[in-house]
Amino acid sequence: MGRSESEVERDEPLTPAGRLFLRPEMDQIIHCAIGCKYPIDVDALRSEIAASVMVKHPRFSSLMVRDRRGREHWRRTTVDVDRHVIAVSDPVGDSAAGDEEAVNDYAADLAVSSPLATDKPLWEFHILRAHDCMLLRIHHALGDGISLMSMFLECCRRADGSDRRPSIGSVGASERTDVGGRRRGWWMVGAAIWWTVVFVVEFVLRTLWVRDQRTTVSGGAGVELWPRKLATAKFQIDDMKTVKKAVSHATINDVLFGVISSGLSRYLDIRSPKALREGLQITGVAMVNLRKQPGLQELSNLMSGNSGIRWGNKFGMLLLPVYYHQGGSDPLQYLKRAKAMIDQKKQSLEAHFSYKIGHFVMSCFGPKVACWLNYRIVCNTTFTISNVIGPKEEITVVGNPITYLRVNNTSLPHAITMHMVSYAGRADLQIMVAKEIIPDPQVLAKCFEEALLEMKEAAVAATKE
CATH class of the missing domain: 3.30.559.10 (Chloramphenicol acetyltransferase-like domain)
Structure with missing residues (x-):
């Protein structure tokens, strides 16, 4: 009709x-x-x-x-x-x-x-x-x-009976203040250009043919159709803040990625002991919000054409490498390495490039080509990671107090996809896996939880020295 x-x-x-x-x-x-x-x-x-x-x-x-x-x-x-x-x-x-x-x-x-x-x-x-x-x-x-x-x-x-809307904290941005004169400004521009070129070239190579070495946690084409299992790693935000303070200018996202790096190394030691070389790279795909204002905004702002915030999908992708390391004497080394790498990513325009090139390919060549490029990136990497900040206080829906908020997506060619949401002082990381590749996601969740607690102990010990 x-x-x-x-x-x-x-x-x-x-x-x-x-x-x-x-x-x-x-x-x-x-x-x-x-x-x-x-x-x-x-x-x-x-x-x-x-x-x-x-x-x-x-x-x-x-x-x-x-x-x-x-x-x-x-x-x-x-x-x-x-x-x-x-x-x-x-x-x-x-x-x-x-x-x-x-x-x-x-x-x-x-x-x-x-x-x-x-x-x-x-x-x-x-x-x-x-x-x-x-x-x-x-x-x-x-x-x-x-x-x-x-x-x-x-x-x-x-949930406090005030009938007010929930409030949202910051997304874990660093408190650093940039000081220095024109020389520092030129240095930052030069660093931004350099890291943008480096990471954009890497992004293009990943799209075409470069891929992670296969491990016991690798997925690939067709894995999105395999049966899934889901497990939850539970963190306390105060523990993450304690770890964050141990490294100058670190953020919650730095801590999260340090935990992922340490936890994956622990899990690989369990699944394939002595079969991996030190420093083996495993690459994650991270989703990054590109809206100008940090944090979550009220719906009226998202829908307002004058706010500068657009409803819908506005995020870019970052390729975040994890390097396998056997357990060392200083658990905070995982955080320090994660922070150094993420600082370089922040200086670049990689996320903006991925968003713009995706928009260009979709507009000029159609969804089939754009989908093929995105599918290739996922097949050539090992895991997906995202982090969305939730309300600081407990909330209710239809007057019923909410005890947890947890998020996951439908499956991708990755054998591991991870999504973290914070809520009322806690943070739950949903770990979805292809169960024929990773039959024990609860063990992986435990590896992440133990990694954070070990970092916390090291951070507390460092402050006492």
């Missing part, structure tokens, strides 16, 4: 990033597990969603349609909330498993070959009543982690 001219005029084209995430090879759905303190009132939740800003937002109230040339568009529609709220009354997964393991198993099952229906807007809530948990599924074409976290928090309130 043909469409009227008025319908065509109202349709809004998808952004290049949105079109990329709809390709079968890169089809990405974000899963946000929301633990609740009390049993969930499904009817009250439906009413809250129906009255929320979510169903009024253009992305959340539009169908994804294709024109005669196969180009994707958004078309506004009426949201039937009942079709988006899926109540699961019976326990999921192994009956002997605890709530956390059951929810992780449910999310892992959805991570492979479980697309969202295209005859309704691309989001839905799964209510796991037996486990006091909601699983929010949102297609990545609707927005990135910053946009979607802002949307979710607009629907929440603080």
Whole structure:
């Protein structure tokens, strides 16, 4: 059936990033597990969603349609909330498993070959009543982690009874103040040019043929279709801050990547002892927010054309190398190496280059070529890592206090994908793995937790000296 001219005029084209995430090879759905303190009132939740800003937002109230040339568009529609709220009354997964393991198993099952229906807007809530948990599924074409976290928090309130919206901390930026005169300014410009050239060349080579040496944690083409397992590494933000203070100008992101480096080295020692050479490089793909203002913004700012902040997907990619090292006498060496490498990345324009080149390729050559390039980068590296900052204080949804927020994506060719979200003084790292390659993700999670605690002990000892 043909469409009227008025319908065509109202349709809004998808952004290049949105079109990329709809390709079968890169089809990405974000899963946000929301633990609740009390049993969930499904009817009250439906009413809250129906009255929320979510169903009024253009992305959340539009169908994804294709024109005669196969180009994707958004078309506004009426949201039937009942079709988006899926109540699961019976326990999921192994009956002997605890709530956390059951929810992780449910999310892992959805991570492979479980697309969202295209005859309704691309989001839905799964209510796991037996486990006091909601699983929010949102297609990545609707927005990135910053946009979607802002949307979710607009629907929440603080748990202290003040009926105020949650507040968001900084994203862990360094407190350093740049001093010096014109000489320092020229030096920074020169360093930016140098590191940009170095990292852009490396990025291009990674896209074409350079790849990580294979290890026991390597994925590859087709691995996105393999069954998944999901485990959670739990950190205390205060522990990460203690470690951060041990190294001048370090950030929480530096600490996180130091923990990843140490934890992966520990895990490789368990899986393949004496089979790896010292200093072996394992490369991660990190997603970096490119919006001008740091931190999360209120939804009104994200939707405002005058704020300078655009809704949707605006992030670049960084290639972050991890080097395998056997355990040494100073656990803080992992943080120092991570900080030195990330400082170089910050000086460069690698993330902006990856975003701009992706936009250019999509606009000039179409989603098939852009998808092939992104797929190649993932196949030639070893893991994915992202970090989204959440609310500082405890929050409620429909008056029900939230006990945890955890995020993961649907599967990629990587055998390991990791997503960290902070919430009320804690940080949970969701570790999704291809279970035929990494059958014991709980062991990997333990390696990360022990790495942070060991760094904390070293940091405390250093302050006493």
